[in-house]
Amino acid sequence: MEEKEEKKISAVVIRRLPRYYRYLGELVENDVQRISSKELSEKMKVTASQIRQDLNNFGGFGQQGYGYNVKYLYDKIGKILGVDEPHNMIVVGAGNIGRAICNYSDFSKRGFVIKGLFDNNPEVAGKEVAGVKVYNSEGIAQFIKDNNIEIVALTLPKVAAKEVANIVVEAGIKAIWNFAPVDLNLPKDVIVENVHLSESLMRLSYAIANQEKH
Numbered sequence: 001m002e003e004k005e006e007k008k009i010s011a012v013v014i015r016r017l018p019r020y021y022r023y024l025g026e027l028v029e030n031d032v033q034r035i036s037s038k039e040l041s042e043k044m045k046v047t048a049s050q051i052r053q054d055l056n057n058f059g060g061f062g063q064q065g066y067g068y069n070v071k072y073l074y075d076k077i078g079k080i081l082g083v084d085e086p087h088n089m090i091v092v093g094a095g096n097i098g099r100a101i102c103n104y105s106d107f108s109k110r111g112f113v114i115k116g117l118f119d120n121n122p123e124v125a126g127k128e129v130a131g132v133k134v135y136n137s138e139g140i141a142q143f144i145k146d147n148n149i150e151i152v153a154l155t156l157p158k159v160a161a162k163e164v165a166n167i168v169v170e171a172g173i174k175a176i177w178n179f180a181p182v183d184l185n186l187p188k189d190v191i192v193e194n195v196h197l198s199e200s201l202m203r204l205s206y207a208i209a210n211q212e213k214h
């Protein structure tokens with residue numbers, strides 16, 4: 001029953017959930033039990049009516065005037081985002097970005113467990129980055145099968161990213177976190193989340209240019 005209700009939540013709201021989750025997580029850490037839409041709106045710099053519209057999808061509000069139940073909403077949104085359970089992942093490409101991801105401990109706190117870092121450079125195999133072992137990329141497919149890997153981060157040059165994407169999909173991977181500035185043409189059932197830093201920077205530059213005009 002609950003699942004059916006959750007399916008109706010719009011994609012736009014879903015995209016906003018990680019931000020709510022982050023703010024609610026900070027409130028949970030600070031032992032805040034209830035918060036009003038007005039207080040949350042001041043913290044998050046979005047309108048209180050937007051917050052009410054978004055969060056009323058999930059319940060968690062008691063009597064009017066008492067605000068939202070912070071822990072309830074945090075857990076509920078975490079469940080919808082699928083971060084209430086651990087996800088095993090690997091990172092392919094032990095360069096700048098691959099190493100930075102391994103060095104960022106917050107991912108593991110959120111349940112994203114990096115089981116290995118892969119590279120085709122034999123000089124890096126056998127080393128460790130922030131406790132994550134570096135493996136030769138020849139063994140990727142077997143490693144995925146043996147370690148119940150769900151997500152693969154591709155922090156590789158463009159051509160290599162395409163090649164490795166095909167290999168990991170062949171090995172059964174259904175979720176790719178792609179940092180290479182290239183479109184991966186993969187079967188429809190494979191979820192790809194692209195992180196194109198240059199595109200994000202161009203949006204920023206557009207915003208600067210537009211602001212200057214006014």
Ligand SMILES: NC(=O)c1ccc[n+]([C@@H]2O[C@H](COP(=O)([O-])OP(=O)(O)OC[C@H]3O[C@@H](n4cnc5c(N)ncnc54)[C@H](O)[C@@H]3O)[C@@H](O)[C@H]2O)c1
Nearest residue numbers: 093094095096097119120121137155156157160179180197
């Ligand atoms: N560094 C940045 O700030 C940045 C910014 C935006 C986008 N990107 C993109 O992210 C990707 C990674 O960038 P980076 O700076 O970490 O690159 P990098 O050159 O530092 O690292 C790439 C790593 O991939 C490995 N590699 C290459 N081919 C491979 C293969 N077939 N199998 C396994 N490993 C292989 C290399 O040995 C190297 O260690 C690139 O596509 C880049 O365009 C990087």
